[in-house]
Amino acid sequence: MNRGRGRTTNGYSGRGGRSWRSGGYFDHGRSPVGAERHSGEDSCYYQDDGMSQSRGRHLQKMSPASGSSYSKHDSTAAFGYKPKKPFPDGTGLKWQNDPPQASDTSGAVLKDDFPSLSCQLDSKGSQPYAGRTQVEPLPVEETENCASVLHHDFSRRVNFSCLQDESEPSESSQKMSPQNSAGFGDSVHTECQVVVDPFDICLSKAGTPVMLKPSLLVKNREKRNEIKRSMEGQNGIVLRSGMVLLKKYLSLSDQVKIVKACRELGFGSGGFYQPGYRDGAKLHLKMMCLGKNWDPETGNYEDLRPIDCAVPPHIPREFYLLVEKAIKDSHALLQQKAIASHVEDILPWMSPNICIVNFYSASGRLGLHQDRDESPESLHKRLPVVSFSIGDSAEFLYGDQRDVDKAEKVELESGDVLIFGGNSRHIFHGVTAIKQNTAPRALVDETNLRPGRLNLTFREY
Numbered sequence: 001m002n003r004g005r006g007r008t009t010n011g012y013s014g015r016g017g018r019s020w021r022s023g024g025y026f027d028h029g030r031s032p033v034g035a036e037r038h039s040g041e042d043s044c045y046y047q048d049d050g051m052s053q054s055r056g057r058h059l060q061k062m063s064p065a066s067g068s069s070y071s072k073h074d075s076t077a078a079f080g081y082k083p084k085k086p087f088p089d090g091t092g093l094k095w096q097n098d099p100p101q102a103s104d105t106s107g108a109v110l111k112d113d114f115p116s117l118s119c120q121l122d123s124k125g126s127q128p129y130a131g132r133t134q135v136e137p138l139p140v141e142e143t144e145n146c147a148s149v150l151h152h153d154f155s156r157r158v159n160f161s162c163l164q165d166e167s168e169p170s171e172s173s174q175k176m177s178p179q180n181s182a183g184f185g186d187s188v189h190t191e192c193q194v195v196v197d198p199f200d201i202c203l204s205k206a207g208t209p210v211m212l213k214p215s216l217l218v219k220n221r222e223k224r225n226e227i228k229r230s231m232e233g234q235n236g237i238v239l240r241s242g243m244v245l246l247k248k249y250l251s252l253s254d255q256v257k258i259v260k261a262c263r264e265l266g267f268g269s270g271g272f273y274q275p276g277y278r279d280g281a282k283l284h285l286k287m288m289c290l291g292k293n294w295d296p297e298t299g300n301y302e303d304l305r306p307i308d309c310a311v312p313p314h315i316p317r318e319f320y321l322l323v324e325k326a327i328k329d330s331h332a333l334l335q336q337k338a339i340a341s342h343v344e345d346i347l348p349w350m351s352p353n354i355c356i357v358n359f360y361s362a363s364g365r366l367g368l369h370q371d372r373d374e375s376p377e378s379l380h381k382r383l384p385v386v387s388f389s390i391g392d393s394a395e396f397l398y399g400d401q402r403d404v405d406k407a408e409k410v411e412l413e414s415g416d417v418l419i420f421g422g423n424s425r426h427i428f429h430g431v432t433a434i435k436q437n438t439a440p441r442a443l444v445d446e447t448n449l450r451p452g453r454l455n456l457t458f459r460e461y
Ligand SMILES: O=C(O)CCC(=O)C(=O)O
Pocket: 025, 055, 157, 356, 358, 366, 371, 387, 394, 396, 412, 429, 430, 431, 455, 457
């Protein structure tokens, strides 16, 4: 099936505004402002307002109900989700659909931690600044080159990826009713008429039995890796003050579980979609928000996704636990390197209540931007962003300026966890390329993840 192309419009219409983005994140593509723009499609680019590029500008208050209220013990986070329909390969979902028991106040109900499923993705990379969005079907030649299509300012956290995949069946597309075409974003939840088709980050394995749990192969490999890791010690690197990279930190079985959980959540209500702007510009990537919806158009975090009024799924408790562990281990690393006696001064503690999940295809990109749509308090405290990379590797740039030539470069591989807070909370960062066929074989075998890269960034509002 033709996934990339026939996708319809996301329905957004009208252009709106862009400057919202100047805050930055959707830098779509990060290309320099002014890059040529494609009629109504996307934007992988970035706009320079001189200082920002962030997902942040339009900071806005969350409603009381939404504030940073998630607690690590919020057991409800892992429940309540039910896929709208079975996956194309017939796999249903097994994501703790039963409500928690009265006694399960800490989420202990989760026996296997993650939902069970399988999947797979796609990726490759081309131009450095394409941005992470994508929305509408673009001519192949254009999608091959994000730079040519992205041209909008998504400078918030956006800068999506040029997601393109001609081969799969379920791609998310958004269709909008005619009367809906003009007012996207005019007010917070006025639209809700867009139908978002589910997007499966895993390729269907017709006729293949569904594996509900990591296979023996994965488990054995995992065991070997664990032994290797314990002999070598944790491979943590302090990239700069407040910025820690934990190499191959997520075990293969955790990666499998994360992919399966994201597949499941991403296929249901509030799941993956192709963000776009009211002017019709489309982002080149798939995105799903957990906890709160981050609206690329406004840069706001809200309780509902304006285009379809979907409620963002909760952050699975297991994700939270992994984030917590990664921060703890980063603190241990900082201590071990005698970098600080009080490590929280360097890397503050953070309890995520927002997670933005992106799926970059081979041509996906994310221009340099800052993450600054979180609350003024969170930004002021310089609470870290914790990023999980899964699938194909990415070339990640970071630096103090929005200047690719001055940026440092690091490869983020599957299983890597990158944390940037403290003095690095406001760094410019972005993804310039996705390296094809670099995802661990066992991960792909186990999940059938599409070629590409799954990235989860956790934040505390
Ligand atoms: O994909 C990545 O590694 C970075 C993602 C990112 O910067 C974001 O979502 O704001």
